[in-house]
Amino acid sequence: MTIEAAHEAERAATLLDQHLQAGGSLIPVPAPGLVLDEGEAAYADVACGVARWYATEVVHPPGAGYFEDHPAFGRRWVPNHRLDARRQQQAEADAQARWREHCQARAVLTSDGFRVLPDQTATWLPFDHALLTGITVIPTRHELVLSYSVCAPLLLSGLAASWLAVAVQSLSPSTPVYLES
Structure with a gap:
């Protein structure tokens, strides 16, 4: 990731925010390979890093x-x-709770939620906006953390994170947004 690419990503997010503030809307894009529900539209189709935040059971080692x-x-x-x-x-x-299952994935932002396809799998994971409880944006690290009421938080990382943060805020305006540095 170059500094120029990072600046361009921030500029794209700023322009999208200005467009939406001026009354504009997100423009649908094609999402090949993803079957959308009736009335659902895709607004972004990006490659990014993905991880989940959770704890696991303690595996007790055998006695030495x-x-x-x-x-x-x-x-x-x-x-x-x-x-x-x-x-x-x-x-x-x-x-202890920490980010786990780091992988590259294809993330599609739709009108209903995020659809994530991790590398090496054929199953789309749904993360619906209706279950979204918090949006945390970390622009210095190009990360977006989405918290849900029924599952572990989802981390999206990469240059598209800032743009996705602006877009998901417009699709789920009642969800609280937190900004970390």
């Missing part, structure tokens, strides 16, 4: 140690409590 042949006690297992504690802390840290 070694077998010792002791002259008085015979063969016995000697646990390594320090290593066990360190492994347990690492397992708990790995399970």
